[in-house]
Amino acid sequence: MQTNVWSDQVCAAGIDGFNSWKSESIAKELDQIVQDALMAQNQQNINFENALSHMMKMRQFLSNPNNILGSNHTKHGEVAEHLEVNVRNAWVALNGQKEVATFDGVARTAPEDFILDNVKYQSKFINGTNNTLKHVLKHFEKYQDESMNYSIPKDQYQVIEAIKSGNPPSCLNSKSVHTILQKVEEIELETGQSFQNVVKPSISKYSEAQLGRVGETVSKHQDRLVEENQRIQDEIQQEARGRKKFTELKKGPSVSEGSKVTVTAATITASLNTITIIYRKVKAGKRIQDFETSDWKEVGLSSVKAGVKGGVTASSIYALTNLTSLSAPFAGAVASATMGLTSLMTDLNKNQITMDEFVTQGQILCLEAGIAATGGAIGQMLIPIPILGSIIGTVTTNFIWAYAKDKLGERERELKNILNAYSQSILAKVDIAYQNIILKINTTYAHYNSLMDAAFTVHANSSVLAAASVNLASALGVPERRILKDDNDLETFFLG
Structure with a gap:
């Protein structure tokens, strides 16, 4: 199949997948x-x-005036x-919020009389400002608290x-003003604190606490609560x-997503072109581990050109936005390689391809995963070019064996012999440092492979499959809050 056809199929699948994903997201x-x-x-x-329950307590208290301390003139x-x-x-x-007074x-x-914000309070509601201050002084002198x-x-x-601010009410004469100021000074002198620290304003005016008006006062507070509650709602x-x-608004197009389309398409096109060129060279008889610097330069240069062309073409395909994230993760590459190997194994069992072709084509399918695993993209010098083919070849070979093991029956030995010979021929080119890299990569592959095997073993019972699916989801980076564990x-997911 030609590269452009392959590319079109991937883009078409990506467009459909992205549109479904975006609509669902x-x-x-919106549902959330x-x-x-x-x-x-x-x-x-x-x-x-x-809030209303506290107002009900207030009304219950007022419902029996005989139980309120004091005479009719002091019950307030x-x-x-x-x-x-x-x-x-x-x-x-x-x-x-929690209660503040008790x-x-x-x-x-x-x-x-009560506790407010963990502070003891004595309430003084006396007729006349000067008289109230007198009772404050008298109480403090008695208890010295x-x-x-x-x-x-x-x-x-x-x-x-x-x-205190120099703007006394016009209803007060100068003598009353002087007397009140004198009482304020006495309170500060006796307590050793500022007036504001000792004396606090109540939420009620003097008249609002009187028996004849307190019912109206409670109703006003309740009306304000209703208004505030409605405002909050x-x-x-x-x-x-x-x-x-x-x-x-996310349903519509945006400049930022349009720019991502170009980068995404360029990445996908370059990746497909890379695999095609390497596959052509392998089919011509040159093994990946034998690639020279010139071969890798050809692969890299061709892929760059193809990527630029693909990016320009796909800039109009808005639906490809964010597809880069599908090819970047390591786990995604492993999943793609697994599906490809499944198809190859079917052809092998039908004798439509030889064991050598199975190994060779399997390596090509795993190539993108190999590059992602080693961290050595074409054209980058994270891994020396002469050794890059050996590393990718070893990784993909081991992945093919991990997948095909126990699935080929009598032909398993034949595959093992081929892979052993192949691995021995290329491992000689890899030094100790890169063997450690390969070991780490293979361990990760094995981890994902075992998780996928457990999650997709159709013969297992439902509880085992469920547990395996949870483990796989966690390993693939699915947020814990989105994983259905039991x-x-x-029930919560479907019923809300």
Whole structure:
């Protein structure tokens, strides 16, 4: 078969394979985007339910006012504490985070009222900013606990901040402003810390914690949670739409993929041309190990020309993008050689070719794998040219024997004798250093060969085949997360 026909067949197979691969990859990616979005939305639904559960705790607490500490005029103090704990926990729960506030381990009459971010807090909700600061001072003077923080109404804290910044509210006279500043200084003096380190703003204003208004306050917090949850859900959907749009754009052509087509086609064409020229020389009676420098130069120069021509021609065949990765890996070369040897063995068993022809043609089929294994592409000086043929010849010969062993019956001895004689004639040209290289390569070949034999032995039971297939997939570099190892993995793959 002529080289151009062979090349056309490979390109046609590559085009069909690439198109199928690309469509399948994009479909899988789109499916993954949908699954990711559904998982994110489901998780957010769980987060929202957890957030609402904290608001439910708040409503349950308010449902029985008689159990709230204090008189009708002071019950707002404990109400503020529960707002602080439950509302803060609701907001972090909405974002999928752990609780930040708790009453656990805190007695109702303990010096602290609740724990927030692992810090003890005493809540002071008193009518009037100055009065609140008085109670903060009084509490600190009584317990002298420097690890204690104080929570005061949010609106009162804002008044203090405005006064400290020189912009006091117009509703306060100068005497009130001076008194508040004096209390702030006293707190800093007593605690030895800045006011901001000791006193923190509550999430509630003074009026929002009152029994007559706290129900409305809880409803407002809950409405904000609902709005925020919807915003998060919309953001998840928007991100999914963006990812889908980006993925769908991959269906169309791109300059980068077009440039890859040229390189890919050039590589494939040069490779086919290399094998053809070497095969012609071998058929003419010259063994690979006897190739001289001039022979290798002819092979390399011809392959370069053929590669350039093939690259220019195939630049219009966009589907060849990424096919380079199919011929580059070592395992891929081994698999290709195995399929070719299967066809040759069929011809040999039908007496359509002789044993010598089986060996010779087998070497040609394995040549690309041999080059990939030695790392010595034609024209590169990684391995000295005079010794390159010997190395490739030895590697391909050993691979042919590893494949044909136990498959030829009575003719196995004949093949072994031929291969032994062939190997002995060429190993004499290879020194100790290259023998070590060959040993390493052959070990790798044997490893892949045994994995493929185990994975494709049709007489083995299903469990053995499954285990062998997993081992083969791992050896070929398939990501662990994509390998189906058992029935659970299989069920998850099909059922999502």
